[in-house]
Amino acid sequence: MSAKAMSLANGRARKRNRLAIVFVAPAVLFLAIFVMYPVFYNIYLSFTDANLLKKNTSFVWLKNYKRLFSDPMFWKYAYNTLIWTVFSVIGQLALGLAIALVINRKMRGGTLLRSFLLIPYVIPAVTLALVTKWVLNGDYGIVSLLLQKAGVIAHRQSLLALPKGAMAALIIVNIWRSYPFPMLIYWAALKSIDPELYEAGKMDGAGTMRLFWHITLPLLKNTTIVLLVLRIIWTATYFDLIRMVTGGGPAGSTMHLPIMIYQASFGTFQTGYASAISVVLGALLFFCIVFYVKKTGLDD
Amino acid sequence: MKKLIALVLALTMILTLGAVGYADDNENKLVIWTNLTADSQTAVLQKQFDEVAKEMGVEIEMVTVAFDDMYTKLAAAMESGDTPDIMHTTEGGSAYLYTQGLISPMDDVIDAIGRDDFVESYLRSITVDDVAWGVPDWALHTSVWYRKDLFAEKGLEIPTNWQELEAAAEALNTDSDGDGNIDVYGFAVPMAAVQLAAQSYYEFLFTSGVYTFDPATGEYNFGNEKEKAAHVLDYMIDLYKKASPPSSTEWSWSENRNALVEGSVAMVLDMGAVIGLAQTNNPDMVENLGCFDLPGENGDKQASFGGGYYFVASSQASEEKIALAKEFITKLYTPEKAAERALSRPMFAYPSLYSAFELYKNDPAVAQFPDEIDSIFDAFEHNTWYRYGMEAGLSQMASQIEATTFFGEAIQGVALGMQTSEQAVDYIDSQLQVQLDVIGQ
Numbered sequence: 054m055s056a057k058a059m060s061l062a063n064g065r066a067r068k069r070n071r072l073a074i075v076f077v078a079p080a081v082l083f084l085a086i087f088v089m090y091p092v093f094y095n096i097y098l099s100f101t102d103a104n105l106l107k108k109n110t111s112f113v114w115l116k117n118y119k120r121l122f123s124d125p126m127f128w129k130y131a132y133n134t135l136i137w138t139v140f141s142v143i144g145q146l147a148l149g150l151a152i153a154l155v156i157n158r159k160m161r162g163g164t165l166l167r168s169f170l171l172i173p174y175v176i177p178a179v180t181l182a183l184v185t186k187w188v189l190n191g192d193y194g195i196v197s198l199l200l201q202k203a204g205v206i207a208h209r210q211s212l213l214a215l216p217k218g219a220m221a222a223l224i225i226v227n228i229w230r231s232y233p234f235p236m237l238i239y240w241a242a243l244k245s246i247d248p249e250l251y252e253a254g255k256m257d258g259a260g261t262m263r264l265f266w267h268i269t270l271p272l273l274k275n276t277t278i279v280l281l282v283l284r285i286i287w288t289a290t291y292f293d294l295i296r297m298v299t300g301g302g303p304a305g306s307t308m309h310l311p312i313m314i315y316q317a318s319f320g321t322f323q324t325g326y327a328s329a330i331s332v333v334l335g336a337l338l339f340f341c342i343v344f345y346v347k348k349t350g351l352d353d
Numbered sequence: 354m355k356k357l358i359a360l361v362l363a364l365t366m367i368l369t370l371g372a373v374g375y376a377d378d379n380e381n382k383l384v385i386w387t388n389l390t391a392d393s394q395t396a397v398l399q400k401q402f403d404e405v406a407k408e409m410g411v412e413i414e415m416v417t418v419a420f421d422d423m424y425t426k427l428a429a430a431m432e433s434g435d436t437p438d439i440m441h442t443t444e445g446g447s448a449y450l451y452t453q454g455l456i457s458p459m460d461d462v463i464d465a466i467g468r469d470d471f472v473e474s475y476l477r478s479i480t481v482d483d484v485a486w487g488v489p490d491w492a493l494h495t496s497v498w499y500r501k502d503l504f505a506e507k508g509l510e511i512p513t514n515w516q517e518l519e520a521a522a523e524a525l526n527t528d529s530d531g532d533g534n535i536d537v538y539g540f541a542v543p544m545a546a547v548q549l550a551a552q553s554y555y556e557f558l559f560t561s562g563v564y565t566f567d568p569a570t571g572e573y574n575f576g577n578e579k580e581k582a583a584h585v586l587d588y589m590i591d592l593y594k595k596a597s598p599p600s601s602t603e604w605s606w607s608e609n610r611n612a613l614v615e616g617s618v619a620m621v622l623d624m625g626a627v628i629g630l631a632q633t634n635n636p637d638m639v640e641n642l643g644c645f646d647l648p649g650e651n652g653d654k655q656a657s658f659g660g661g662y663y664f665v666a667s668s669q670a671s672e673e674k675i676a677l678a679k680e681f682i683t684k685l686y687t688p689e690k691a692a693e694r695a696l697s698r699p700m701f702a703y704p705s706l707y708s709a710f711e712l713y714k715n716d717p718a719v720a721q722f723p724d725e726i727d728s729i730f731d732a733f734e735h736n737t738w739y740r741y742g743m744e745a746g747l748s749q750m751a752s753q754i755e756a757t758t759f760f761g762e763a764i765q766g767v768a769l770g771m772q773t774s775e776q777a778v779d780y781i782d783s784q785l786q787v788q789l790d791v792i793g794q
Contacts, residue, residue, distance in 0.1 A: 105428045106452060106749065106792060190608070191600025192617055208534035209617075211600035216769060219603075301758055302546035303602050304765040308758075319425045320757040321791050 092335075098328035105322035117329035126305070127313070127330070134289055134309040134334075136220060137227075142284045144228035146277065149235025154269075156236070157243045167240075174233035182297035185226050189213050216306030219299050223307055227294060231287075235280050242276040243269070275348070282345035286338050310334045380674055382412040383681055387441035388420045389662070397697040398441070405684045411677065424449065424756055431455065438678045440665050444478055444740045445752035447487045447663050452749045452792070457668040458484045462679050466686040466706075472733050475705040478740065479663050481747045487663030488682055489705035491695040493624040494729045494738060495556050495658045496644040500619045503527075503537070503641075511645045514652045515588055522596035525619035539596030540620040541612055542589060543604035544768060546761025551754055554764055555658045555741045556622055557585045560647055562655035564744040565754075565785065568737075571745035573789055576782045579775075586774040588650075590767050602768050614638055622647065625700035625729070628722070632699075644725045646732060659738035661705070688712055703730060749792040750785075759784040 099117055103110045121127050156167050188196045191211035200206045212218035246269065254264045292311040295301065301308030301316075310330060317327035385402060389395055399415055406413040416437065418426050423446055430436045436455050440446060450456045463471065463485055475489035497518075503525055504511075512518035522539030529536040544550040558564070563582050567574040575582065593601065598618065601608070606626070612618035614631045616638065621627065631638045648654055664685065666678040685691075691709035695702040699718040703726075704710050713719065714726045732738065742750030754760065763777035772780075 104791060105431075106449075191598060192608075192612065192615075197600075207599050209538075209598045209600060211603065214600040214603040216771070299603065300546045300761075302761055302765055303544075304769050304771055305546075305758075305762040308762070316757055319428070321753055321788060322424070322428065323791055 095328045095335075096332055098325050099332045101325045103323075103325035103328070105318075105324055110325070113325070117326045118333075120326065121329050121333065126308075129305060130308050130310055130313045133220070133305075133307060134311075137224060137295075137307075137309050138285055138289045140224045141227045141231070141288045142281065144224065145231045145284055145288075146235050146280055148228055148232040149237075149280075150239045150273070152232065152236045153239035153243055154265075157240055170236060171233045173230050176230065178230075178293035179297060181226065181230055182294055185222070185294075185298050186213070189222060213299055214303055216303055219303055219307050223295055223298060226298075227288070227291070230294070231284070235284065238276060238280055239273065242273055246272050278348045279345065282341050282348070285341050289334070289338060379412065380671065381410075381677075382414065383438045383674075383678055384414045384416065385439040385441065386416045386418050386437040388418055388423055388443065388446060389441065390417050390419050391698065394694075394697040397694055401685060401690050401694065405681055408684065409677075409681060411681070413681075424752060434669070436667055436669055438667050438670055438674060439682060440667075441490065441662060442665065443660060443662060443751075444743050444747065445755050447479060447665050448743075448747045448749045449752050450665055451481070451486050451747055455667060455669055456486055456665045457675055457679070458486060459488050459664075459666065459679070459682075460485050462488050462666075462683050465683050470706045470708050472705055472707065472710075474733055474738060475661060477746070478659075478661060478743060479747060486747060487665040488686070490662040490664055490691070491702035491704050492659055492661030492733060492738075493701055494703065494732055495552075495622055495624055495647070496725075496729060496732075497540075497620050497647050498613060498623045498625070498627045498642055498644045499621075500525075500613070500616075500641050501643045503619045513648050515648065515650045518648060519588075519592055519595065522592060522620060526596055527619075537616065538598050538612075538618050540592055541601050541604065541609055541618045541622075542593040542597040542768075543606070543609040543622075544593070544602045544761065544765050545605040546603075546758040546765065547605070548755060549605055549609070549761070550764040551741060551760035552658060553622055554586065554589060554760060556647055557589050558582060559656040559658055559737075559739060560649050560654050561585050564656075564739070565742045565750060566745040566748065568739075568744045573785070574744075575785055579778045579782055582781075583774040583778045586764065586767060586777060590764075590774065593768055602765050613642070625725075626698070628700035628719075629698060639721070643722075644728070646728070646736075654736070656737035656739060657732065658740070659733075660740040662702070692716070700725070703733060750788060753788040753792060757784075757788075 100112055100114055101110045102113045102116070152170060156163060156170065160166070188194045189211050191197050191209045191214065194211065197206070197211050200212065201208055201210065206212065206215070206218070212222040250268050250272075251264055254268055259267065289309075290311055292315065295307050295309060296312055296315070299307045301312045311334070314327050314330045314334070317323045317330060383406075387395065387398055389398065395415075395417055402413050402415055420443070423442065427436070427446065427449055431453060436450070440450065440456075442450075447456070459479075463476070466488070468476075471489060472492075475492055476485055478492075479485050479487040479489060503509075504521075507524050509521050509524060510517075512521050518540070525537065525539035526535050527537040528534060542553055544553060561581060561584075563575070563578045563585060565575050566572065598604075598612070601612075604612075606623075609621050610623060610627045610630050611634075613621045613623070613627050614635050616635075625644070627642060628639065631642060646654065646657065664682045666675060666682060668675065670678070685694075686706065688706060688708035689712065691704045691706045692712040695704040695709065695713055696716050696718055699716075700722060704713050710730060714723065714730075719726060740751050741754045742748050760781060763772075763780045766772045767774050767777045
């Protein structure tokens with residue numbers, strides 16, 4: 054290749070690289086400004102006594118973390134977060150899978166049914182919270198009245214006024230609201246399973262349950278892992294419903310870490326302390342992300 | 354062409370960012386924030402602001418900021434240097450702005466309106482070291498709102514101490530249909546974690562003379578009164594167990610007021626908003642409602658829970674603009690305007706000016722409650738009232754209590770049998786001390 058051709062080729066390559074940088078730059082800039090900067094700034098704040106009431110901030114090293122881990126309320130709220138997350142996610146996945154199995158069959162009005170089943174996912178959280186409070190009102194809520202008549206709760210009592218009842222009610226509402234996502238993903242995964250596998254299983258004499266346990270479930274393993282990790286992250290950080298329905302009550306029984314962070318930030322204006330709590334919550338969720346990345350092969 | 358498109362997009366982005374950060378520096382425009390969100394109240398405010406703006410030849414922008422969002426938005430506005438020129442807010446909002454050094458002294462405005470026309474207790478609540486940091490608009494007073502018809506039916510007198518109150522509450526528990534369940538409870542004790550639990554508890558605490566800060570010295574006092582505070586909490590929870598609906602542990606204001614208006618509770622602690630609610634939702638109930646002051650344990654009431662709204666002016670603008678804001682506020686204080694603002698929430702809001710009060714009590718919206726109005730206004734004039742944390746004047750502590758749930762958690766814990774009153778009070782004391790540290794008081 055002549056020197057002139059080489060120079061021309063190099064010039065084109067440089068131009069391509071420059072163009073590539075131009076195309077990538079907005080995304081990188083976006084990530085840097087809206088993801089990296091907040092994350093690192095939050096970590097920095099967690100080592101300070103930053104407070105919205107004070108103009109000056111000083112470095113306090115691990116003081117916020119020491120205070121957090123020695124606060125019995127943190128452990129109580131962390132436990133609440135665990136209960137909220139575990140039961141919500143299990144419920145969402147189980148219900149999502151069950152309904153996906155139903156809608157995977159050929160049936161009349163299937164499209165309409167699938168659309169109908171997606172409704173919970175598009176209901177705004179504030180509407181859901183208001184309706185939840187309404188139906189669970191101890192005086193006139195339909196669900197409360199039914200439970201009162203059945204003797205499950207006392208006359209003019211509400212699940213929302215009972216520690217275990219409030220958490221259970223919130224988890225059920227959250228499952229109802231969130232199952233459509235796993236349902237859709239499972240449904241897509243079910244569609245990709247080769248029908249011949251079921252045919253072969255049937256020829257070997259397997260019944261419906263055996264087919265489900267030995268073919269369907271193993272083939273949904275990766276989908277389940279992805280869903281599990283995503284739903285854990287989304288549920289553990291889901292704030293609106295609890296905040297609007299119980300505000301963390303009664304007696305802190307539904308208070309979870311995101312509400313604790315909100316209280317520390319905008320209740321007592323201790324942004325440094327709030328940052329420490331969010332770093333701890335973030336670290337826990339980070340392990341989930343690592344697990345997700347490894348399991349899905351995204352690291353390759 | 355590609356370069357051109359990229360350039361246009363980049364330019365658009367830069368212009369958008371610029372627009373976001375653009376601050377309105379119009380010296381003839383006043384930005385006014387109010388925490389009032391009820392249509393009836395914002396309509397009156399907007400009308401009056403427009404009238405005064407027209408009179409002064411200025412431009413105004415009224416922004417309604419819901420109370421729940423106030424601290425978040427104020428903090429954000431403070432960070433960006435976009436605090437409003439005038440704010441219409443509670444003691445909590447005023448205290449926040451005061452501690453940040455964002456508001457101007459308002460004694461000159463109060464003098465211009467006529468200091469003697471203001472009810473003294475309204476001024477006290479916004480004063481620090483003899484300087485008033487806001488102009489009182491109206492105030493509210495906590496009373497026991499009750500069913501006069503049920504009291505008459507049961508032959509009950511107005512209670513004069515706690516023992517009588519509890520006895521009356523129990524006597525009012527009624528099983529209307531004979532199914533063994535109480536259909537009308539005697540006295541609601543609302544305990545929602547946000548605001549309600551703390552406000553209910555403080556009404557009882559103030560009645561017994563237990564304060565967060567010593568009103569005379571300003572020193573933190575709750576920790577010295579823990580035994581008394583636990584005793585008060587024991588009484589309140591006892592009242593809940595004997596005469597309040599079980600689910601009232603999670604009641605907020607709406608459930609509390611509705612219960613009285615709909616007839617499922619015979620007495621509630623309230624600031625008079627039950628009247629407006631009854632006028633709208635159950636007009637037949639209005640004539641059955643009356644109020645009395647929550648008595649002291651032995652009839653010797655020390656103080657009650659109250660609060661109010663104030664106009665505060667920014668100190669961050671130019672001198673001319675601060676003067677403009679102050680002139681604007683001054684013009685809002687004709688007796689007619691002050692009465693009209695209070696009447697936008699009848700029986701709930703009571704005007705700060707004596708001259709407005711005369712117009713207020715003769716208005717048809719409240720004229721059927723002359724005794725109740727006189728009793729409440731008498732309490733404003735002659736009795737002591739505080740907002741929590743404001744016992745020694747303007748303090749950030751009010752907003753710390755208001756925006757957190759530690760009172761609610763502790764009190765609900767006792768109501769649900771999860772802890773004793775002593776443990777709850779210890780926890781409240783520890784959390785109050787954390788807040789003291791945070792606010793540097």
